[in-house]
Amino acid sequence: MEVLKNYINGSWVDSRETATVDVLNPANQEVLGKVPYGKNTAADVESAVESAAKALDEWRNVPVMRRVQPLYKLKQLLEDHVDELGRLITLECGKSFAESKAEIQRGIENVETACATPMLMQSEFSENVASGIDEFMIRQPVGVCACVSPFNFPGMIPFWFLPYAIACGNSFILKPSEKVPLTMMKVFELIDQLDLPKGLVNLVHGGKDSVDALLDHPQVKAISFVGSTPVARYIYQRGTANGKRVQAQGGAKNPVLVMPDADLEMTAKIIADSVYGCAGQRCLAASNIITIGDKKGTITEALLEAAKGKTTGFGLDEGIEMGPVITPESKRRIESLIAKGVSEGANLLLDGRNATISGYEKGNFIKPTILENVALEGEIIKTEIFGPVMSLIHMAAIDEAIDFVNRNNFGNMACLFTTSGLNARTFRNRANAGNIGINIGVAAPMAQFPFSGWNDSFFGDLHGQGRHAIEFFTQTKVVIERWPQEWTRKF
Numbered sequence: 001m002e003v004l005k006n007y008i009n010g011s012w013v014d015s016r017e018t019a020t021v022d023v024l025n026p027a028n029q030e031v032l033g034k035v036p037y038g039k040n041t042a043a044d045v046e047s048a049v050e051s052a053a054k055a056l057d058e059w060r061n062v063p064v065m066r067r068v069q070p071l072y073k074l075k076q077l078l079e080d081h082v083d084e085l086g087r088l089i090t091l092e093c094g095k096s097f098a099e100s101k102a103e104i105q106r107g108i109e110n111v112e113t114a115c116a117t118p119m120l121m122q123s124e125f126s127e128n129v130a131s132g133i134d135e136f137m138i139r140q141p142v143g144v145c146a147c148v149s150p151f152n153f154p155g156m157i158p159f160w161f162l163p164y165a166i167a168c169g170n171s172f173i174l175k176p177s178e179k180v181p182l183t184m185m186k187v188f189e190l191i192d193q194l195d196l197p198k199g200l201v202n203l204v205h206g207g208k209d210s211v212d213a214l215l216d217h218p219q220v221k222a223i224s225f226v227g228s229t230p231v232a233r234y235i236y237q238r239g240t241a242n243g244k245r246v247q248a249q250g251g252a253k254n255p256v257l258v259m260p261d262a263d264l265e266m267t268a269k270i271i272a273d274s275v276y277g278c279a280g281q282r283c284l285a286a287s288n289i290i291t292i293g294d295k296k297g298t299i300t301e302a303l304l305e306a307a308k309g310k311t312t313g314f315g316l317d318e319g320i321e322m323g324p325v326i327t328p329e330s331k332r333r334i335e336s337l338i339a340k341g342v343s344e345g346a347n348l349l350l351d352g353r354n355a356t357i358s359g360y361e362k363g364n365f366i367k368p369t370i371l372e373n374v375a376l377e378g379e380i381i382k383t384e385i386f387g388p389v390m391s392l393i394h395m396a397a398i399d400e401a402i403d404f405v406n407r408n409n410f411g412n413m414a415c416l417f418t419t420s421g422l423n424a425r426t427f428r429n430r431a432n433a434g435n436i437g438i439n440i441g442v443a444a445p446m447a448q449f450p451f452s453g454w455n456d457s458f459f460g461d462l463h464g465q466g467r468h469a470i471e472f473f474t475q476t477k478v479v480i481e482r483w484p485q486e487w488t489r490k491f
């Protein structure tokens, strides 16, 4: 099987690294590709940065209206290839075909939003800040920008950054997750058709070695990272110590409160979709479900029914709602966390361990699982499980539950289900998280809004998407100008 190539300076080239790791289909362990992985990927980064730096001089002076034209074409190409890209995502990442296609749609929406860069980059002008003196601010590109992306949204997350970066006049290097590099290989085949200047957009494979090379390279000016919290913290610290601007989105442990006045049927369905969608491998997956007040029994029953109703299997098969988790190690880790929850005193209401799917016996499948009465002082309540596991907790009142939410180290998302406007208002005001859902199970900001993680879910100042992306990918320059009247009179 061929080793995946890098895309550098407008061409597909072999990596300098000969060691590889396998890209595996998590539903059956079929080898889908071999990706370069090792020390010499740092040399690949060096070539990519060199070509990205060369591409900058010309691109930054291309008028912004012209810089966004390739994005219109990219949107069309992505739409034309949505089935093919969706298939690739399901093959390498495991999620259902419908989830994979929805992911591409979210990516496309970012391309569309970045098409508004000519408006979004507009700036401020003040006439006569002093007599005969005007002052204005312009936005200029920051230079070579790089993105390091995680395994769970191979077709969406790079688009939180790439289209904005190039529309703002920067060049770009993507390092996809070594677990799921195939989707972006296909996307870069499409990018190759855009007639962008050579070196403007590059793709380099690898793991820690290629990431460290990006973090240390003096010509890389900005790093966008999405992944687990320990790596996000590391990327932020090393990147900023090297003088770069860094936005690093990390992990999560998302709480969802259910008030006794919530619409039971709708709430149970939405929460089950949030917990079990993408097999729980979403940074916005609901994890700790807190039932409040006197409806605990009925809500628990409805959640159990909704969880049992999920069909698990290979994501390209008809009617499958939930695929496998990413690796056998991940499956083992999740199953041991379920056991840990039980050892901490939880009741295993639904046990999805040791799941076998006929025809896919080697797959990393875990079926929907529910832990009830999870210990408030234990590990499970605060550990990101990143698998199809719901932890149920009960509390007497909303204040107690909000205090619990605010003890969370993470702050990616917090949701409330209620029919009371006052409860909703109190919650959105007090909850210590950056993305809030009211009767919403996956509060994923649309492309026009920043993906606003807080606390250990985010390191940096400016988030991905929307106006934050424009600010991240530009640096401001303020100009103060004096044009004395007497000079004009001379001519």
Ligand code: NAD
Binding pocket: 148, 149, 150, 151, 152, 153, 175, 176, 177, 178, 206, 207, 208, 211, 212, 226, 227, 228, 229, 231, 232, 234, 249, 250, 251, 252, 282, 283, 384, 386, 412, 451, 453, 457
């Ligand atoms: P990960 O942190 O293991 O890997 C992410 C990227 O970092 C990969 O490209 C990987 O090659 C690289 N990497 C891994 N270890 C590294 C190291 N020691 N030094 C330098 N680079 C390293 O994350 P993952 O398992 O691919 O993704 C799942 C995690 O991502 C979860 O924690 C999830 O919550 C989080 N996530 C967060 C968001 C968000 O918006 N906050 C979105 C999606 C996923």
